[in-house]
Amino acid sequence: MSVPATEMPVSDDRLYRLLGQFQAQYASAIDEDQLEAWPDLFDDACRYIITSADNHKAGMQAGLVYADSKGMLRDRVSALREANIYEQHSYRHMIGQPLIKARDGAELQAETSFLVVRIMHSGETLLFASGRYLDHYRLDGERLLLRERIVVCDSRAIDTLLALPL
Amino acid sequence: MDSVTTITDAPTRWEPGRLSRVPYWAFQREDVYAREQERVFRGDCWNYLCLEAEVPQKGDFVATRAGDTPVIASRGRDGEIYAFENRCAHRGALLALKERGNVKEFTCVYHAWSYNLEGDLTGVAFKDGIKGKGGMAPSFCMEDHGPRKLRVAVVHGLVFGSFSNDVPEIENYIGEEVLSRIARVLAGRKLEVIGRFTQMLPNNWKLYVENTKDSYHASILHLFFTTFEINRLSQKGAIIVSPNGGNHVSYSAIDPEAASADYAEQNIRSESEFGLADPSLLNGVDEIGDGVTLQILSVFPGFVLQQIQNAIAVRQILPKGVEQTELNWTLLGFADDTPELRLMRLKQGNLVGPAGFVSMEDGCVGGFVQRGIAGSADEDAVLEMGGEDAVSSESRVTEAAVRGFWKAYRQEMAL
Numbered sequence: 001m002s003v004p005a006t007e008m009p010v011s012d013d014r015l016y017r018l019l020g021q022f023q024a025q026y027a028s029a030i031d032e033d034q035l036e037a038w039p040d041l042f043d044d045a046c047r048y049i050i051t052s053a054d055n056h057k058a059g060m061q062a063g064l065v066y067a068d069s070k071g072m073l074r075d076r077v078s079a080l081r082e083a084n085i086y087e088q089h090s091y092r093h094m095i096g097q098p099l100i101k102a103r104d105g106a107e108l109q110a111e112t113s114f115l116v117v118r119i120m121h122s123g124e125t126l127l128f129a130s131g132r133y134l135d136h137y138r139l140d141g142e143r144l145l146l147r148e149r150i151v152v153c154d155s156r157a158i159d160t161l162l163a164l165p166l
Numbered sequence: 167m168d169s170v171t172t173i174t175d176a177p178t179r180w181e182p183g184r185l186s187r188v189p190y191w192a193f194q195r196e197d198v199y200a201r202e203q204e205r206v207f208r209g210d211c212w213n214y215l216c217l218e219a220e221v222p223q224k225g226d227f228v229a230t231r232a233g234d235t236p237v238i239a240s241r242g243r244d245g246e247i248y249a250f251e252n253r254c255a256h257r258g259a260l261l262a263l264k265e266r267g268n269v270k271e272f273t274c275v276y277h278a279w280s281y282n283l284e285g286d287l288t289g290v291a292f293k294d295g296i297k298g299k300g301g302m303a304p305s306f307c308m309e310d311h312g313p314r315k316l317r318v319a320v321v322h323g324l325v326f327g328s329f330s331n332d333v334p335e336i337e338n339y340i341g342e343e344v345l346s347r348i349a350r351v352l353a354g355r356k357l358e359v360i361g362r363f364t365q366m367l368p369n370n371w372k373l374y375v376e377n378t379k380d381s382y383h384a385s386i387l388h389l390f391f392t393t394f395e396i397n398r399l400s401q402k403g404a405i406i407v408s409p410n411g412g413n414h415v416s417y418s419a420i421d422p423e424a425a426s427a428d429y430a431e432q433n434i435r436s437e438s439e440f441g442l443a444d445p446s447l448l449n450g451v452d453e454i455g456d457g458v459t460l461q462i463l464s465v466f467p468g469f470v471l472q473q474i475q476n477a478i479a480v481r482q483i484l485p486k487g488v489e490q491t492e493l494n495w496t497l498l499g500f501a502d503d504t505p506e507l508r509l510m511r512l513k514q515g516n517l518v519g520p521a522g523f524v525s526m527e528d529g530c531v532g533g534f535v536q537r538g539i540a541g542s543a544d545e546d547a548v549l550e551m552g553g554e555d556a557v558s559s560e561s562r563v564t565e566a567a568v569r570g571f572w573k574a575y576r577q578e579m580a581l
Contacts, residue, residue, distance in 0.1 A: 050521065055361050062361025062497040064521040066512045071444025076516075078443070083389040085527045157364040157492075161529035162521035 010139060012100070019098040019110060022137075022144045027093035030164055035080065038165060039073035043138055043145040046070055050166055052156035053131070064153075064162055076165065086163045088121040091128065098135075106139040107147075116166055118159075129166055130154045179544065180581060185411075185569035186554040187546040190539040192581075193370040199488045206467050206578050207233025207485075210333040212319065212326040212340075214469035214482050215239040215249055217496065219323060219357040225269050225283055229262040231484050232327060237316065238262050238272070239325055242284045247320060249327040250285030251313035261313070287312045321345070322352040324469075324480070340465055341408040343558075347415045347463050350454060351473050356501035360511065365493040365520040369532030371468065371485040372575070374493060377528050378462060378470050378481070379567035381405055381416045382551050387531060390523040403460075404560045407567050411556045412466025412574030414567035419457040447513050450475035464567075466574045474524070476507065477514035489536055493529075495519050 010018065022041070029038040042048065049063040067073050096113035103109075111134055118128035136148040151166045180189050192198055207213060213232035216239050220228050227240035229252055236252035238261065252260050254274035261272040261281060271288065273280040278291035287308045295301025316327035319336035326336055337345060367374055377383070403418030442448070450459070453476060461473045468483030482494040495518070499511050517524045539545070549572075552564025556573045559566050575581075 051361070052363065055363075060359065060361045061508070061512055062515045063512070064363055064519055066515050068509075068513070069444045069446070071442075072447060072513075072516075074443040075447065078441075079390060079523050084523065085387060085389075086530055156362060157366055158520035159366050160368055160520075160533060161365070161526040163526055 009105075010142060012103075014142075015100070015103070015108070015139075016098070018139075018142060018144055019100075019112075019137075023095045023098065023112060027095055030166075031091050031093055033090065035077045035164070038077065039070050041146055042070050042073060042149075043147045044070055046073070046146060047148045048073060048146075048151075048165075049149075050151040050153065050162070052153050054156050056150070056152045064158065065151075065165065080163055084163060086161060089164070090119050091164055091166075092117045092119065095133075108135075108137040108139060108144075110135045110137065114166070126159065128159060131166070178581075180576075184554070185556055185572050186549045186565075188549065188572055189544060189546050191543040193373060193536065193539065194488065194543055196488055198579075199485065201579060202485070203233045203235070205580070206575070208235060208329045209578055210328075210330040211467055211578065212328045212333060212336055212465070213237075213316075213467070214465065214480070215316075215318075215325045215327045217323055217357055217359065217480070218247065218320055218325055219359065220266065221247060221325075223268060226266075227262060227269060227272075227283075228266045229260075229264065230482070232316070232329065233485055235329075236260060237327060238285070239318070239327065240269075240272075240283050240285075243282070247318050247325055248284045249316040249318045249325075250281075251315075253313045254279055255287055255311040255313055256290075281312070285313055285315050322348050323355075323357050324348070324352070324471075326465075326469075340413055341410075343406050344408050344413040344415055344463060344465070347406070347417070347461060348471060350456070350458075351461065351471060351478060358499045358501055358503075359496055360499045360508075361495075361497040361515070363495045363497075363519050365495065365529055366486075367491040367493055367529060367532050368489065369491060369536040370488060371483055371491040372571075373532035373535050374483055374491050374528070375464070375468060375571055376568050377532060378464050378483075379414050379416075379571055380565060381462075381562040381567065382565055383531075384416075384562075387527045388524045390517070403562050404558065405562055405564060405567055406558045407556050407570040410466075410574050410577070411570030411572070413464060414570055415461060415463045416562060416567065417458050417461040418562065420459050447516055448475070449510055450514060451507060451510065453507065464571075466571065472518065474517055475514050476510045477518050478511070479518055491532070 026041055048067040050065040051063045094115040098110045098112045101109040101111055111132055113132050116129040118126050131151060131153040134150040134152060135146060137144045138147050181187060215230050215237060216228040221241040224241050224243055227238050229238050231237055237249055238252045239247060239249045242248045252262050254261055256277055256279045259274050259276040261274055271280050271282055280289035282288050290302060293302050316329055319326045321336055406415040459475055463471045470481035472479045478498045480496045484492040486492045497515055499508055520529055549565045549569050552559055552566050556566050556570035
């Protein structure tokens with residue numbers, strides 16, 4: 001008896017493609033100033049933390065950003081739009097190939113390196129951040145949702161400020 | 167002979183004794199910067215070095231700086247904390263290459279001169295030569311060589327160091343009023359570091375110091391604070407300025423009775439509609455039990471202790487050239503934190519640091535000034551809010567603490 005197509009488990013090859021597509025969507029939401037779409041890439045129950053490699057290695061919990069709900073991600077976007085003052089700038093994400101660390105049914109752990117270039121309105125372009133995304137996804141059919149993204153920056157130093165998410 | 171760097175180039179105009187004017191050249195000049203290194207950071211001042219909790223065991227060390235000067239703070243064999251230059255007495259190389267760690271001794275990688283945990287030279291490689299040839303002169307005395315040592319003082323878990331023998335005892339230097347406000351947050355509690363971040367600021371270090379002492383700007387520049395009533399000028403609160411001007415406390419407590427009319431009457435950007443989808447960020451507890459929701463405290467030249475609700479942090483302000491500043495954030499918890507309180511600290515951590523809802527602006531506004539004053543070396547900043555003196559005040563609509571900084575700065579700099 002054949003399994004209906006909609007219930008076919010996503011193959012590893014397919015999953016790899018989905019991850020690539022997801023990362024591209026993630027980068028596009030931030031880099032193309034579609035920040036309002038960024039929280040929707042997360043599951044309703046989620047965590048998003050930006051930290052440094054040193055802090056992560058030492059097991060220190062505090063983040064540059066520490067969100068444990070989708071609402072907090074939306075608030076980050078609202079604050080950037082409505083409250084916070086910073087000079088206009090944008091990012092360009094370069095995201096590496098996902099390394100799938102573990103998969104258990106619809107639950108997935110992956111690790112992906114990134115580079116972020118910051119472009120100021122004045123034209124100044126700076127290599128702003130590099131690091132790893134330590135991700136925990138949930139597969140909803142063929143849709144990936146982030147249950148957790150820990151952004152581990154290689155450097156502990158941030159130039160001027162960190163406004164847009166990484 | 168005066169060995170201190172002299173201010174040679176015009177302009178040097180700075181009206182004596184007038185605290186309400188600051189010429190912009192003070193933020194721009196290499197000769198001023200060099201003089202600060204000598205007279206402030208290596209002068210009669212206490213530099214914040216690290217937390218006692220960061221060097222709990224014998225041999226633990228932190229490599230930091232006092233101004234430009236690299237410094238090691240270490241826990242010695244007798245359990246006391248020592249501080250000395252991170253510089254080999256031989257040819258000047260760094261002794262500690264890592265920022266922190268645990269060692270039995272410090273050995274210079276260049277020629278393996280070694281030092282004990284207290285900073286004394288204890289070994290010179292090939293001191294007696296090999297097979298009777300080479301080696302140091304018989305007259306060479308290791309006791310006569312070593313990195314300069316700093317005086318060390320520990321105050322409620324904060325480690326300060328000074329190159330000066332003349333600087334007052336730390337308690338007198340900080341002053342009773344400000345000291346009691348350090349004790350309020352830290353006394354008798356076992357600290358835990360929960361995160362460290364560095365923010366590189368595109369401006370002179372004094373512009374960030376001014377910012378931390380500027381209670382006037384807080385509720386105007388930082389909309390997030392104002393909207394959620396963490397800090398309104400109409401709250402109860404006050405400014406404490408130490409007698410010498412260099413240290414300050416600004417604090418406030420939520421006053422639900424206070425109307426927001428002060429703001430509505432003025433065309434201040436802070437008055438706008440804004441709501442949070444997940445207000446759990448602002449959940450806090452009155453852990454100290456005195457209703458104070460915000461306390462920003464500074465010790466001259468570059469130390470800040472911050473309590474914003476349950477987000478507690480120390481900030482170390484380090485100059486890195488005339489137009490760059492390294493701001494080191496150390497976020498704190500306490501050993502007896504409940505999981506609920508710890509989570510509050512982590513979530514409120516969103517308020518502070520380089521990505522902080524109420525501090526990210528402080529990261530860029532100094533740069534706005536640094537860029538704005540290019541070409542205006544001989545113009546002055548105007549610091550007249552709340553008068554022209556540098557005294558404590560019940561109103562936070564004042565620049566008294568900023569003037570206090572300049573009072574202490576001009577005293578130390580003899581400017």
